[in-house]
Amino acid sequence: MALIMKVRKTIRDAIWTKRWSTEQVHKYVGNFRKCYFTYATDSELREGAASGGSVTGLLSHLLTNRAIDGALVCATDVKDNHVNPVFTIATSLEELKAAQGSKYSAVFFSQHALPLIKQFSGRLAVVALPCDAKILHRYRQLNPGVDEKIALVISLFCGHNSRPELTDQTVEELRLPGEALISFRYREGHWRGNLQAKFDSGREVEKPFSFFSDYQNLYFYSQAKCHHCFDHVGYYADISAGDIWSPRMRDEPIKHTALVTRSDHGDAIVRTAISDGALQGREEPIAEVLDGQARTLPFHYNVTSRAIVGRLFGMEILARTEERVSLPELLVALLALLNDRVSRSPIGQKLIFWIPRPLIRLYLLILKGLESL
Ligand SMILES: Cc1cc2nc3c(=O)[nH]c(=O)nc-3n(C[C@H](O)[C@H](O)[C@H](O)COP(=O)(O)OP(=O)(O)OC[C@H]3O[C@@H](n4cnc5c(N)ncnc54)[C@H](O)[C@@H]3O)c2cc1C
Numbered sequence: 180m181a182l183i184m185k186v187r188k189t190i191r192d193a194i195w196t197k198r199w200s201t202e203q204v205h206k207y208v209g210n211f212r213k214c215y216f217t218y219a220t221d222s223e224l225r226e227g228a229a230s231g232g233s234v235t236g237l238l239s240h241l242l243t244n245r246a247i248d249g250a251l252v253c254a255t256d257v258k259d260n261h262v263n264p265v266f267t268i269a270t271s272l273e274e275l276k277a278a279q280g281s282k283y284s285a286v287f288f289s290q291h292a293l294p295l296i297k298q299f300s301g302r303l304a305v306v307a308l309p310c311d312a313k314i315l316h317r318y319r320q321l322n323p324g325v326d327e328k329i330a331l332v333i334s335l336f337c338g339h340n341s342r343p344e345l346t347d348q349t350v351e352e353l354r355l356p357g358e359a360l361i362s363f364r365y366r367e368g369h370w371r372g373n374l375q376a377k378f379d380s381g382r383e384v385e386k387p388f389s390f391f392s393d394y395q396n397l398y399f400y401s402q403a404k405c406h407h408c409f410d411h412v413g414y415y416a417d418i419s420a421g422d423i424w425s426p427r428m429r430d431e432p433i434k435h436t437a438l439v440t441r442s443d444h445g446d447a448i449v450r451t452a453i454s455d456g457a458l459q460g461r462e463e464p465i466a467e468v469l470d471g472q473a474r475t476l477p478f479h480y481n482v483t484s485r486a487i488v489g490r491l492f493g494m495e496i497l498a499r500t501e502e503r504v505s506l507p508e509l510l511v512a513l514l515a516l517l518n519d520r521v522s523r524s525p526i527g528q529k530l531i532f533w534i535p536r537p538l539i540r541l542y543l544l545i546l547k548g549l550e551s552l
């Protein structure tokens with residue numbers, strides 16, 4: 180048995196492990212200091228986490244040491260069977276825990292987060308998606324008062340985000356007539372994890388995260404802005420945090436978060452959290468992170484493929500990364516933009532959820548296969 184496992188691992192590593200040139204690392208990851216694989220030592224912080232709970236572990240450590248007075252995070256509000264991601268400033272461990280997990284539905288940082296940041300009078304850490312970390316970066320340049328109170332910016336890695344309709348439709352697929360949704364979590368638990376929905380009838384439903392993410396990964400209901408974006412890893416942060424999808428981590432009993440530090444300050448915060456025992460973890464080569472994002476990251480970075488294909492759909496996308504484009508990349512771009520387009524029409528929306536799930540899965544496998552070429 181041990182031998183079979185070893186052979187399986189060797190074959191898997193040989194297939195998945197790529198060589199990344201210094202130039203590729205630089206363009207995909209941007210400037211960085213170090214890379215760590217970590218998880219929150221407190222097991223309670225890992226229960227509701229998207230990955231290893233490291234983001235919450237870091238914020239909790241900073242709050243406890245009074246290095247910050249609050250952290251801008253994104254919680255969930257459920258109303259009329261609708262799941263709304265809401266920015267809030269957490270000032271306690273309980274509030275941090277309540278906001279754990281990834282919210283795969285559009286957030287409006289300029290309208291909702293910036294006013295909160297502006298009004299808050301203490302030292303703040305901010306968790307934001309890469310595009311929102313960039314908005315904050317620009318806002319700080321124009322507002323020295325705001326700049327002074329930001330102690331740390333953590334950006335989540337981001338493949339793309341979805342319009343709220345995808346979550347609405349997912350809820351409708353799970354809800355029985357007459358029931359009202361009372362809570363919703365996109366994913367928690369090991370590896371890809373499970374989605375959870377609770378209803379006022381007392382019924383709790385748990386489904387593999389793929390129940391939602393198969394549609395998301397096919398770019399159905401994608402936010403339009405994501406087709407223009409090439410920042411997968413949060414260039415404007417002190418620390419970037421993401422999942423680790425490299426095959427060897429699948430066998431780890433505890434799920435980890437990848438932390439990429441970009442400033443000396445961010446690196447010191449991660450090191451101190453590890454040495455104080457708030458996080459468990461170790462430094463790892465950056466190639467490990469890239470291996471785990473080997474399909475989505477190059478596609479995300481290559482805006483040129485979407486700029487070329489976008490013309491077919493009358494979309495003006497600026498080829499800001501000026502990458503070379505291969506035929507498989509053009510095909511993936513075509514499918515991504517087409518699927519998004521289909522999900523914007525009422526007939527298309529009906530069609531998407533009428534197609535049997537195994538066919539959706541097969542379609543996703545084809546898309547992932549093309550991404551790997
Ligand atoms: C839309 C989206 C797309 C993502 N795409 C990828 C990807 O392609 N590859 C990858 O490796 N990782 C991706 N991630 C990041 C990943 O899902 C985890 O968030 C990350 O690994 C941190 O996990 P953790 O357990 O350490 O964080 P946790 O301890 O669970 O804490 C997460 C923190 O992020 C905050 N948060 C959640 N959603 C949002 C949001 N939308 N905007 C601002 N703050 C938020 C929470 O409030 C919480 O404070 C994505 C996350 C999101 C929200």
Ligand code: SF4
Pocket residue numbers: 308309310311337338339340402404405406408409410
């Ligand atoms: S893909 Fe880019 S634009 Fe879209 S949500 Fe993520 S960081 Fe923002």
